[in-house]
Amino acid sequence: MQGVAMVVWRKMGKKGFSSTSRALKSFNGYGYQINKSPPLLALDIPDIWTLHSTTNHGPPPPPANNSNEQTAAIIDGKSxxxxxxxxxxxxxxxxxxxIGKVPGLAVILVGQRxxxxxYVRNKIKACEEVGITSLMAKLPxxxxxxxxxxxxxxxxxxxxVNGILVQLPxxxxxxxEKILNVVRLEKDVDGxxxxxxxxxxxxxxxxxxxxCTPKGCIELLLRSGVEITGKKAVVIGRSNIVGLPTSLxxxxxxxTVSIVHAFTKNPEQITREADIVVSAVGLPNIVRGNWLKPGAVVIDVGTNPVEDPSSEHGYRLTGDVCYNEAVRVASAxxxxxGxxxxxxxxMLLSNTLDSAKRAYRFT
Ligand SMILES: NC(=O)C1=CN([C@@H]2O[C@H](COP(=O)(O)OP(=O)(O)OC[C@H]3O[C@@H](n4cnc5c(N)ncnc54)[C@H](OP(=O)(O)O)[C@@H]3O)[C@@H](O)[C@H]2O)C=CC1
Ligand SMILES: Nc1nc(=O)c2c([nH]1)NC[C@@H]1CN(c3ccc(C(=O)N[C@@H](CCC(=O)O)C(=O)O)cc3)C=[N+]21
Incomplete structure (x- = not known):
């Protein structure tokens, strides 16, 4: 049976337990071939989406000729x-x-952020949608x-439980470190x-x-037909959860990977050499259009809330990259x-499915 089981741990022990259980959107002049994605290199990743891709991603239309206009293809992560x-x-x-089994994901959320x-709510909803059972532990x-x-x-x-995710921070x-070290290796779906x-x-x-995030970035590149081999890549940020694993x-x-961080001198100059830029800093609009080589592919991991009185909640999300500038310089x-x-x-769902397949020896 699928659904969410919610476990709320309190200081006095367990109290409440209830069981409820494409795509390139616009186009550029850099002539991408939208390929069937090759599987990730030598990694144990299920091929279910790489081999049976059904969406027709291309072909790209002719190049834009006005340099003031948008030239970049929008890589549509949502689709x-x-x-x-x-x-x-x-x-x-x-x-x-x-085999009468479905994968199970357990999410641990400590505190009230x-x-x-x-994020946790979205992950649980996503589990439900694909039929993965989710368990959630909320701690004060x-x-x-x-x-x-x-x-x-x-x-x-x-x-x-096939996957355990401890929500950070x-x-x-x-x-x-101590807590992440205890997660069983076979259930470490966050990696x-x-x-x-x-x-x-x-x-x-x-x-x-x-x-998951680094894997998602690579998958976006592969599915957009971006060649990675032999290209110069710059990763901005070196956190354990995004920057470091993305560079690896x-x-x-x-x-050929360079890493730019808070102590890097001339980050714009280093970034300007890159064919592929992945930014994971957490500062809105830090990457300007003039940081980019014309034709570079830009993957913006940054998810930064910025005040916006005109939006429903008084804020909106923006990336690390100054989008309006970058879209005129980048190829994608x-x-x-989105x-x-x-x-x-x-990718979290994929890792959880992968883990369950491994646990149940289901191929
Ligand atoms: N879309 C998604 O799925 C996800 C999005 N995110 C978002 O990605 C962003 C980064 O997250 P995370 O990696 O956890 O953040 P961290 O704060 O852990 O790491 C930020 C990194 O950016 C570097 N940095 C800080 N200032 C600068 C600067 N001025 N120039 C260059 N590098 C700088 C830091 O360098 P140093 O190491 O020297 O301090 C550090 O390595 C956030 O906006 C976050 O919300 C995060 C996870 C998933
Ligand atoms: N153990 C752990 N694993 C994580 O993977 C992890 C974490 N802790 N802590 C926090 C960061 C952040 N993170 C995001 C996941 C999805 C969106 C996401 O879906 N963003 C939507 C917008 C969501 C919205 O509108 O609020 C989008 O960019 O389109 C963003 C950020 C995972 N993280």
Missing amino acids: IAEEIRSGITGEVSRMKDA RDSQT EDSTEDEVLNVVSCFNENPS LPQHMDE FHPLNMGNLAMRGREPLFVP LLQRHHA ITPVP GVGPMTIA
């Missing part, structure tokens, strides 16, 4: 993610019919580290365990899971929202 999710729905249903609550902000570790251990032992008083990360970094090694993954795909660009974000969730 690519939808396509992937529909493939996952099919696989979950095939699994259910064949509005953004984290929204002032929980102890041991209480969180206990919840992780429970999910580690629960055979119906954790409250300040908690040791993130944040140091062994998964180490295996991602090392030649000839295979991580069990690749972190680009290297695995044989790009992801929008925010670019990388939906792919992160699709």
